[in-house]
Amino acid sequence: MKNDATQSEAPRDEWRRLSALWPYLWEHRLRVAAALVLLIGAKGATVLLPIVLKHIVDALDTSETARISLPVVLLLAYGALRLASVLFGQLRDLVFGRVTERAMRRIALTVFEHLHALDMDFHLSRRTGGLSRDIERGIGGISFLLRFMLFNIIPTLLEIALVAGILLFYYSAWFAVIVLVSVVIYIGATALLTEWRTRHVRESNRLDARANTRAVDSLLNYETVKYFGNERYEAERYDRELRDWEAALRRSRLSLGTLNTIQATVIAIAITAMMLLAGSRVVSGQMTLGDLVMINAYMIQLFVPLNFLGFVYRELKKSLADTARMFRLLDVEAGVDDVPNAHTLVATRPQVRFENVQFGYQAQRQILRGIDFTIEPGKKLAVVGQSGAGKSTLARLLFRFYDVDGGQISVDGHDIRDVTLASLRDAIGVVPQDTVLFNDTIEYNIAYGQPDAPPAAVARAARMAHLDRLIERLPDGMDTLVGERGLKLSGGEKQRIAIARAILKNPAILIFDEATSSLDSHAEQAITTALAELAADHTTLVIAHRLSTVVDADEIVVMDDGRIIERGRHAELLAADGHYAAMWRLQQRESS
CATH class of the missing domain: 1.20.1560.10 (ABC transporter type 1, transmembrane domain)
Known part of the structure; x- marks a missing residue:
């Protein structure tokens, strides 16, 4: 069933x-x-x-x-x-x-x-x-x-x-x-x-x-x-x-x-x-x-x-x-599970490839239509586009919350459906758009990325995520309770904790799903620098709405209605004066 x-x-x-x-x-x-x-x-x-x-x-x-x-x-x-x-x-x-x-x-x-x-x-x-x-x-x-x-x-x-x-x-x-x-x-x-x-x-x-x-x-x-x-x-x-x-x-x-x-x-x-x-x-x-x-x-x-x-x-x-x-x-049987004889994925700086990926949450509603791209080892690929274009679905498919309806996703040439879920997910770190925290301390929520990590490693991850100033201001420091679902913290503070988790986990593949969407410009700039340092030796997929956060990406993929309509580096896409360039001008006007 x-x-x-x-x-x-x-x-x-x-x-x-x-x-x-x-x-x-x-x-x-x-x-x-x-x-x-x-x-x-x-x-x-x-x-x-x-x-x-x-x-x-x-x-x-x-x-x-x-x-x-x-x-x-x-x-x-x-x-x-x-x-x-x-x-x-x-x-x-x-x-x-x-x-x-x-x-x-x-x-x-x-x-x-x-x-x-x-x-x-x-x-x-x-x-x-x-x-x-x-x-x-x-x-x-x-x-x-x-x-x-x-x-x-x-x-x-x-x-x-x-x-x-x-x-x-x-x-x-x-x-x-x-x-x-x-x-x-x-x-x-x-x-x-x-x-x-x-x-x-x-x-x-x-x-x-x-x-x-x-x-x-x-x-x-x-x-x-x-x-x-x-x-x-x-x-x-x-x-x-x-x-x-x-x-x-x-x-x-x-x-x-x-x-x-x-x-x-x-x-x-x-x-x-x-x-x-x-x-x-x-x-x-x-x-x-x-x-x-x-x-x-x-x-x-x-x-x-x-x-x-x-x-x-x-x-x-x-x-x-x-x-x-x-x-x-x-x-109840899981819709996504290990296949018989699934092998363990061993990845350090892997290549990630989407090949003609088709997917829909419902048969009547197709979300992705023939998505093709490759993230080379240690490189950063950004996916941008309007809301509903299917960007976050890419992250869910790579993490195998769902399986593709057609095509395949591979890591280092291995179809992710042929590897164990545990090893695949162990190789991936996610900073989600909507960060939900446990009703526990800041230290506990950061250490959730690696529960057996020593306190020094947790503190280092907090510093890299620019949480040190916040922690210094709090009377209980790292022992401060964040409240139900993290309600005692701002959206930006919660996202920094999510980033610190990913830093502590130190996975082979990083996924940033609108990871700086709740940050002000100053915090965004600081954390973008930290993310760039973190992503330097990792294969990284960045899903973003703010184009200013992806200008340093090795490749930018522009999606619309489940399809890739443009791709290239930031300067190349601006020179092409297409959909990406229009989005860039619009966001520049809004921020000025």
């Missing part, structure tokens, strides 16, 4: 997803086995409690003489069994807790790594807020499935079977029939009503995710909201989402009330029938008072897990849906 993780899934397929958890359980099979032994011990002690209680009551009720001496052994046994049921349960949770926590960690990491491995097209079509909520709910669902299904549903069913067997053995089939029939009706009613209720739960979850996505999207675009004074507009849009969510929650709450009422009715009828039958036999002398207490204790013991079983079933359906939705992310 490529770039599609939103398809609906049948309930049987949701159950099939549980098989994906098996490897994580098998890895800790000894712990799982020990937990199951403790589970059986805890449940056995729980089931024996009413039997011991029966004998205590009968011993105290036989005669006046018996009442004088307490059945100490039975009372001690009762206390020991109650302690054992709790102690075994706690030990079981302690032993199995490691399995649950390790599974949650490893699955979360697997999904995280897979999402980073997916191509840009997937991430552009998904909203990050909703995606993170899917992962969060999925991990929570796994925790519920592993703990409650193994240690609540199975033990409850085991206890019901044991109680029915004991009642059949001690008394008559009617007691066992009442227990089993009431349980079957209870589970059947719970299953049917929960299927109906789950639709409301899923709808409320969907609307919750949509409202959360709306809030995250609005807050991430805080500056844009402020620029246009659209706070009220955003609040109204968010409130509309919340209003739909509120209505869905109301329907979910009403369905829960209906389900709880029917469950309570089934349990009340079952207990009443059981006590009437037991009471009549006590009166007739067929059963003792201890037998009545024992049966009542069993029904009370069953009442709690049966009532809890309803909750578990409801949550189980929700957890299955949440887990399946998260696991569907793992089914």
Whole structure:
């Protein structure tokens, strides 16, 4: 399945997803086995409690003489069994807790790594807020499935079977029939009503995710909201989402009330029938008072897990849906991936070649039409043109965010589709037009270009990017937090950090995508000098709108509507008096 993780899934397929958890359980099979032994011990002690209680009551009720001496052994046994049921349960949770926590960690990491491995097209079509909520709910669902299904549903069913067997053995089939029939009706009613209720739960979850996505999207675009004074507009849009969510929650709450009422009715009828039958036999002398207490204790013991079983079933359906939705992310195949037997690219001062490159983000919208150019080793090629000409698409294709529809891109004669993505991207450093920073320190964001770089190398990269004056002015220096997406810094300061990252990475191929677009003239001149020094020994692709930044390029390619319409050095293009010369005159007038 490529770039599609939103398809609906049948309930049987949701159950099939549980098989994906098996490897994580098998890895800790000894712990799982020990937990199951403790589970059986805890449940056995729980089931024996009413039997011991029966004998205590009968011993105290036989005669006046018996009442004088307490059945100490039975009372001690009762206390020991109650302690054992709790102690075994706690030990079981302690032993199995490691399995649950390790599974949650490893699955979360697997999904995280897979999402980073997916191509840009997937991430552009998904909203990050909703995606993170899917992962969060999925991990929570796994925790519920592993703990409650193994240690609540199975033990409850085991206890019901044991109680029915004991009642059949001690008394008559009617007691066992009442227990089993009431349980079957209870589970059947719970299953049917929960299927109906789950639709409301899923709808409320969907609307919750949509409202959360709306809030995250609005807050991430805080500056844009402020620029246009659209706070009220955003609040109204968010409130509309919340209003739909509120209505869905109301329907979910009403369905829960209906389900709880029917469950309570089934349990009340079952207990009443059981006590009437037991009471009549006590009166007739067929059963003792201890037998009545024992049966009542069993029904009370069953009442709690049966009532809890309803909750578990409801949550189980929700957890299955949440887990399946998260696991569907793992089914998404990357549109751009390594081919079989892809080799590692080794490049120092490589040649980069575009040969008759055709590309469109959509079949109906062609972006590039037969692009041909070569960047010789250690040279700088600039691509200029109006917005929408396809300039930035060249950088995305070279970095293999997308694959070409026709033609090929090669590095040192190797088609980039035949080399590993990791080695290709390791050989390329990008300074993007829109720099997004992590909500961390300036030092962290610069060091992201080479996380294991020593502080001295980070400081050197900052100086080369002309960040030293900014850092000196800040009270916390390199430890200054930049804020969400770098909002505490200006556009120019963010771009300098992006340039420092590239300097620190020191790749074989450099891509500057409008790298000085947010700088003033003074900063642009200073950083252009730094970029020229950095690019001196690197094969460089410069994508620019300001022509003043590319006058020193070894070759300038002029694009329009996805085609190359002119090429040459700065002086040659001015002498040709074509499209480039017209752009140059226009920008000179605007800057004067």
